[in-house]
Amino acid sequence: MAERQLEQAGNFGVRPALNAFDSGIEKARNLRAWAFLNRYGALILFFALWQVASSRGWLNPAVIPPVDAVVRALFVALVNGTLLGDLLISLQRAGIAFAAAVVVSIPLGLVMGTFTRLENAIDPILQMFRQTSALAVYPIFILLMGLGETSKVFVIFWATVFPLLMNTMSGVKQVDRRLIEMARMFGASKLQIFRRVTLPGAIPSIFVGLRLSAGMALLMLVASEMIGANQGLGFKVMQAQYNFQIPLMFGAIVLLAGLGLLSNYSLIFLQRRICKWVDARDIG
Known part of the structure; x- marks a missing residue:
């Protein structure tokens, strides 16, 4: 049935x-x-x-070890704590500098992008500082602040603050002026225009700056930890190279690359959650 x-x-x-x-x-x-x-x-x-x-020996395995040896060395170093302490101190340095750059760059960029006279007054010295390599001024920071954490955090901050600042200013300037004029016609106040028009229009460019600054933070982190440091992933790369622990050296490099990818995709995910009005294909 x-x-x-x-x-x-x-x-x-x-x-x-x-x-x-x-x-x-x-x-x-x-x-x-x-x-x-x-x-x-x-x-x-x-x-x-x-x-x-x-x-297969096409490359010298003593200089460029196979991937499985690198993964094994990285896993062992993380499990036994050899690399974990260096990872945490590196995250602390980069995190503090990046957070400080966000606190300084975004408000300043919004103000400078909104008020042209202020931008014209600050832009010459800003451009001079922006074109000065962070590595070039690092010895000055060491003389002023010593070889401790302060100089390392400050040089990372120097490298990360400008990409975010410039992209924030650019985002404010790229807001459609017709939208601002339309909001004024409907009686919106300056604060309402900023909250409803300027800030949403600038957010996509701000996220581009965040991604660039996050990448710069990791790059400058490695450079700062290779000079006068006794902890950190950059220090571990140099130490492993000196001791000819090549798989561990590559493992630390791969870990740094993984941190860069994680920060980039985390910001992309956050942007997609916040910027619902932006086409996902334009985000990355």
């Missing part, structure tokens, strides 16, 4: 509908797999070629 009812249901189109549904699920899975390969295929291929070239 049940089989007859199932057969009758199939005759009325239930079975074709189920088949079409299963086919749609399979196509969706294939599309997701293709999207994953399209985005990360080059990265996977890079690590695969690295592994093959080193393990």
Whole structure:
């Protein structure tokens, strides 16, 4: 009886509908797999070629060890705590400097982007400081603040503050003036225009600055930890190189690259959550 009812249901189109549904699920899975390969295929291929070239001797494994040896050294160093302390102190240095850059750059960039006279007054000295390499002024910071944490945090702050500041100013200037004029016509106050028009219009550019500054923070972190430091991932890279612990050296480098990717994609995720009005394809 049940089989007859199932057969009758199939005759009325239930079975074709189920088949079409299963086919749609399979196509969706294939599309997701293709999207994953399209985005990360080059990265996977890079690590695969690295592994093959080193393990087969095409590259000197003593200088460029295979990926599995690097992963093993990184795992052991994290588990036994050899690298964990360095990771935490590096995150602390970069985090403090990046947070300070956010606190300074975004408000200042919003004000300078809004008030042209203030921008004209500050821009010459700002451009001079921006064009001065953080590594060039690092010896000055060491003379003034010593080789401790303060000079390291400050040089990272110096490198991160300008990309965020310039992108914040650029975002304010790129806001459509017609939207501002329209808001004024409807009786909006200056504060309302700032909250409802200027700030939302500048946020995408601010996030670009955040991503650039986060990357600069990690780059300058490594440089600062290679000079007069006794802890940190940059110090660990140099120490492993001196002791010829090459897999550990590459492991620390890969960990730094992973931190950079994590910060970048975290900011992309946050931007997509906040900037609902921006096309996701324009974010990254």
